[in-house]
Amino acid sequence: MALVRNNSSNGREPILSPRSLTSPRGLTSPRPLTVQPTQEPVRPLANFPPSIWADRFISFSLDNNELEAYANALEGPKEAVRSLIIDTTMDATAKLKLIYSVHRLGLSYLYPEEIDAELNEIFKKIDLQYYEQVDLYTISVQFQVFRHHGYKLSSDVFKKFKDNNTGTFTDDVTKDVKGMLSLYESAHLRLHGENLLDEALAFTEAQLKTIVSTLEGDLARQVNQVLKRPFHTGMPMVEARLYFNTHEEDFSSHESVVKLAKVHFNYLQLQQKEELRMVSQWWKDMEFQTSVPYIRDRVPEIYLWILGLYFEPYYSRARIIATKITLFLVVLDDTYDAYATIDEIRSITDAINRWEISAIDQLPEYIKLFYRILLNEYDDLEKEYSKDGRAFSVHASKQAFQEIARGYLEEAEWLHNGYVATFPEYMKNGLITSAYNVISKSALVGMGAIADEEALAWYETHPKILKASELISRLQDDVMTFQFERKRGQSATGVDAYIKEYNVSEEVAILELMKMIENAWKDINEGCLKPTEVSVALLTPILNLARMIDVVYKFDDGFTFPGKTLKDYITLLFVTPPPSIENC
Ligand SMILES: CC(C)=CCC/C(C)=C/CC/C(C)=C/COP(=O)(O)OP(=O)(O)O
8 A cells, every 4th residue: 555645525526436336247226316415525545556457458369260279289299398398318317307397387287196196206215425415506406496396305405515614605605606506496495494595596696686786698688687686586477587598408308399499389379368358358348446445446357466376278267266356455455544533434344245236236336336336246146157167166265355344444444543553463364465365366256176175165264375475565565554554544464563563673663574574484484395284276376476566576565556567567478479489
């Protein structure tokens, strides 16, 4: 949340214009609108920057023949890469490098069993003595490839790079830029107690920053890229495109990998542009831009966020559902933070908890259309998923939505009463308002058979990895937005709660919260190691939610002001043509 508090009504258009009362889905207001000459209350308007994209993505027109042609073109290289992965004549070092590249290019979901079988076989036979003979780059790649896939290769493999006398890293490390870069990537996979990796991260970061301006070509691009964001905390789809552009030497010897990556990028871009068109059209048809014009109008940004959770083609329906529900969250969050009065917030929260259309009468005019659409969308989902016995996931999403409304109300009550919560109190509510419980549960709705009742039951236990992802979301957002929130008179942030609780300076509070975020990342890394509590397919969206917070909030409030990172990412994925497949 950002921008300066603005208490004037600002000469805005009436919130609910007659046009906004009808929609193609028959969402007509039950009563004719009579304009009451009531006095407009003081509202905490934020004047959010408008959408950068306007209707740009609505005009896309999918050519199904083209999509099908790409789908067919995938088959050949897909099988050729499969043959490489299971090739018994390839030595373990080459095999691990291949699997590393396949993973970084976003292709490992095509071969889950083959890759696991290969890694399992190699991991069983690993002799730590082997690592005494090999260079830093090779060790780092192997360390990452094992940890990416849940195998806990010991961080002791890096021990030999530390000088026992000085306790620092050896000169050989400093001279090996590629090795350092790869060690830096590896260190982000650290677990609790892996002090060597904590030190390696600080050391390599400082070294790479010192030398980056002296480098040229791909190496310079790679180092700049990793310093901005290492693979492990990035958005998988974007990381795949960047890796393809700057690490060609890693995989160019395998022609089928190059070809597969190219066709795959082209296929996915078409599919995703169509999905983005669908949600953009829906948003326009639902007339949110006119009924709730005070919110952050961020359809491509929210679609990107959800694409960050899962990009696999078979989650297309899941992405559409999760995007719509997350857009509902934006409406709710901005209504509570940047428009409604406290009485209106109480009544909206009550209506969301009653969840029945008759509750619409208690709502202020401006939010009635939203309420109707919210109930309709969930009704449609319930009908759609009841057919195959999956309505339980829709109910879980709805309950989480009701819970977050109560969480937002709690924040609003604190603010209304001028109360700064204790830190534990803040965090209890803050994990709810992180929105990640709603989003992760909503993400399950369209995922199909793997998101069964057992999977949901695991989510309901509020596992450590989910808590960690929520904590990262809540605190990374707070650290980047608390100054703006304060300016707007919003003091419900973790930074203020921490300062009050522990009577420390702002700097100390921020450092402590950053440490909590680091520890939460270690929890996530541990939760992704074998044996995992649930399947990797269910864990990955939770890991990816944490990654998306890093993407959006690492440098600034990238959601309120999406003109930097998110604009670049949206441009790269949905505007810039993917690598050409001519001559493939
Ligand atoms: C909290 C957070 C980063 C959530 C991310 C998940 C997500 C996409 C939620 C939808 C609503 C949203 C964009 C909240 C962040 O804005 P904000 O900074 O105004 O959130 P706040 O009002 O909860 O601080």
